[in-house]
Amino acid sequence: MASKRLGRTQDPTILVLTSLSGGPKHGYAVIKDIESMCGVSFGPGTLYGVLTRLEQEGMVEPLPTEGTRRPYRITATGASVLRERLGVTLAVADVAFRRLGQLGAS
Amino acid sequence: MRDSPVEAALSCYPAWWRDRYADEVRSLSAELRSDGRAASRITFDLVRGALRVRASAEGMPRVHDLWATRTQLSIAVATLPWLLVAPLVLFAMGTLRLHSAAGRVFSPQLTLIGSNSLEVMGRHGPVAAPPLTPAGWMVVDSSRALMVLFVGTLLVLVVGWGRLIGGIADSNAPQRRKAALLAWAPVFALLADAGLVVARVMVGPSRYFSSGRLVVPLNGDPTAAHALVQTFWVVAVGGWLVSIVCVSVAAGRAEVARSDLRFGRTVSVIVSVLFAMLLAAYLTWGIGLVVQARQAAHGTFTTVVTSNEDLWLPMVLLLLFVAALSALAARAAVRSWRVISVEIVR
Numbered sequence: 001m002a003s004k005r006l007g008r009t010q011d012p013t014i015l016v017l018t019s020l021s022g023g024p025k026h027g028y029a030v031i032k033d034i035e036s037m038c039g040v041s042f043g044p045g046t047l048y049g050v051l052t053r054l055e056q057e058g059m060v061e062p063l064p065t066e067g068t069r070r071p072y073r074i075t076a077t078g079a080s081v082l083r084e085r086l087g088v089t090l091a092v093a094d095v096a097f098r099r100l101g102q103l104g105a106s
Numbered sequence: 107m108r109d110s111p112v113e114a115a116l117s118c119y120p121a122w123w124r125d126r127y128a129d130e131v132r133s134l135s136a137e138l139r140s141d142g143r144a145a146s147r148i149t150f151d152l153v154r155g156a157l158r159v160r161a162s163a164e165g166m167p168r169v170h171d172l173w174a175t176r177t178q179l180s181i182a183v184a185t186l187p188w189l190l191v192a193p194l195v196l197f198a199m200g201t202l203r204l205h206s207a208a209g210r211v212f213s214p215q216l217t218l219i220g221s222n223s224l225e226v227m228g229r230h231g232p233v234a235a236p237p238l239t240p241a242g243w244m245v246v247d248s249s250r251a252l253m254v255l256f257v258g259t260l261l262v263l264v265v266g267w268g269r270l271i272g273g274i275a276d277s278n279a280p281q282r283r284k285a286a287l288l289a290w291a292p293v294f295a296l297l298a299d300a301g302l303v304v305a306r307v308m309v310g311p312s313r314y315f316s317s318g319r320l321v322v323p324l325n326g327d328p329t330a331a332h333a334l335v336q337t338f339w340v341v342a343v344g345g346w347l348v349s350i351v352c353v354s355v356a357a358g359r360a361e362v363a364r365s366d367l368r369f370g371r372t373v374s375v376i377v378s379v380l381f382a383m384l385l386a387a388y389l390t391w392g393i394g395l396v397v398q399a400r401q402a403a404h405g406t407f408t409t410v411v412t413s414n415e416d417l418w419l420p421m422v423l424l425l426l427f428v429a430a431l432s433a434l435a436a437r438a439a440v441r442s443w444r445v446i447s448v449e450i451v452r
Contacts, residue, residue, distance in 0.1 A: 027134040043148055044134045045115075045155025048127050052165030068133035 010040055012050045014089075017074060017082040020060060026069035027051070054078065111145050115152035122172055123159055161434075163442070173446045175358065177367050180439035182357040184374035185263060187428045188381055189350050192256055195388055198421040200413035202249055204235070211235040211408050224408055238408045239401035244394035245410045251387040259380040266373035267292070267353065273362030285360040291352035295345025302341060306334040364446065371436075371443040378436035381429045388425060392418040 019025060019033040027047055035041050051072060054060040059078030063071045074082070112135045116128050135148050159165070166172055204211035204224065211226050224235035238246065267289070274286045310331030311323030362370075395415060402409050 027130060028137045031134075031138070041143075043151025043155075044131050044138065045151040045153070045158075047134070048131055049155045049158055049164070052123070052127065052159065056165040056167075068129060070130050 010038055011085075012042065012046060013054065014082065014085055015040065015042075016047070016050045016054065017059065017078055020072060020074040021079060021082060024063055024071040024073035026066070026071045028069070030072075111149040112152065115149045115156065118153055118156035119159055120166070122166060122169075161438070163438075168445065168450050170446065170450050171361075173442050173450060174361070174367060177371065177439055177442040177446065178360065178362070179358050180435045180442055181266075181367075181370040181374040182354045183435035184432045184439055185266065185377045186350050186354050186357075187432060188259060188377055189263065189346070191425060191428045192259065192384065193346075195252065195384065195421060195425065196256060198414050198417040199249065199252065199388075199391065200415075200417075202246070203411045204238070204408050205411050206236045206408040207406055236406045236408050238410070239398045241394045241396075241398035241401050242408065242410050245391055245398060248387045248391040248394060252384065252391065255380055255384045255387060259377060259384070262373060262376050262380065266370060266377075269366055269369050269373075270353070270357060270360065270362070273366035274356065274360045276363065277361045279361035281359060282361075285356045288352040288356035289360070291356075292345075292349040295341065295349050298341050298345060299338060302334055302338040306331055306338065309334060367443060367446065371439045374432075374436040374439045378429070378432040381432045385422075385425045385429045388418075389422060392422065 015034050015038070016030060019030045019037070022033070025033065027044065031042050031047060051060065055062065055072075057077075059075055059081055060072045061075050063073055112132065116124060116131065119128070131152070135152070138148055139145060163173075163176060166176070206226060209226055211224050224238065225232040226235040227233075271286070271289050274282060274289055279285070309327050311326035311328055313324040315322045315324055357370075392415075395410065395412065395418070398407075398409055401407065
């Protein structure tokens with residue numbers, strides 16, 4: 001309950017980039033991957049809002065369509081941005097865990 | 107068969123977005139539906155996404171025409187709602203009158219630049235009336251401010267409209283004539299009203315016989331004159347509304363030069379700022395009316411009376427909504443213009 005009150009902490013951009021870092025995927029596969037990764041289920045409007053922005057910023061690129069589905073793949077820029085953002089998140093998480101450890105010890 | 111709620115939601119997206127992504131989203135929505143996800147949830151998410159794409163223009167290709175249309179529409183949304191709401195504000199203010207225990211206070215001095223002395227009719231001519239409460243002066247001063255803001259904003263809009271007319275006339279676009287006709291709609295409405303006034307003068311009675319309360323026209327056709335007055339008001343209000351729609355369509359469709367876009371962006375910013383000031387003045391006006399009643403209870407004062415005080419709160423809410431819309435649209439116009447001027451080389 002308390003964690004719910006803290007709100008949604010997962011950034012959709014990071015989640016989509018993380019999903020695509022595992023290899024090219026179409027929209028449905030991205031949604032399913034994110035669901036299994038952290039339990040967040042995106043709608044098509046949210047997913048394509050993120051994909052539109054990421055494509056325009058050159059972080060993902062579309063591949064040729066497979067039937068009615070179009071896969072997307074992360075670009076070098078996208079991978080670099082993801083690495084940078086995750087680095088910051090890891091550093092924050094590291095500090096948070098250390099402080100929580102001290103809190104538990106005292 | 108296509109899923110109609112999804113199709114309806116997709117139609118909320120801009121055309122450039124639909125051209126690029128609609129097929130993929132259709133396919134994804136169908137897969138999610140077959141997975142058991144509720145159609146309402148998918149549709150709601152798509153509509154929310156469409157609003158976000160329209161508001162932010164994220165991912166919109168850096169194509170001049172797309173951004174020019176977005177700038178023009180933003181300018182129209184920032185400016186034209188003022189024409190709908192500002193006259194309503196004036197109506198909602200009603201007619202201000204001044205009253206004191208000594209009777210009705212005459213107010214030739216309550217003009218925009220008049221002196222602030224108040225008079226009441228005594229037995230031997232006008233005498234000084236009791237003073238207004240501080241809150242009463244707040245009401246009077248905010249009324250003056252509202253009038254100044256109304257006239258000032260109208261002038262800014264007329265200048266902007268003139269530039270739009272000029273911009274359309276200078277363009278080489280194929281639909282230039284249609285856009286010009288639409289943009290001239292306010293003038294056509296004004297001409298129609300002027301024609302009705304002239305007809306009323308020509309048809310209506312000009313000589314009367316009066317005896318006590320009885321007034322009998324001696325010439326003209328009073329029935330036709332009455333009908334013309336009714337028609338005048340229908341044409342005046344209808345023409346005003348139709349003009350707003352026509353000018354907004356012209357502003358959205360016209361192909362104007364970059365300098366005209368920059369000018370329009372400036373007009374939209376000025377109008378949105380004046381709109382915020384109008385809201386502040388109207389808030390002050392209503393608060394003044396409430397407070398003056400309390401202040402007047404502690405002495406002999408002249409008070410401001412207005413006919414439509416009950417409309418204050420609904421009008422404040424309406425103004426708040428439209429002023430916020432105007433500010434957001436002006437911000438969108440500024441951002442769109444920045445994209446055109448910095449990122450797009452024509």
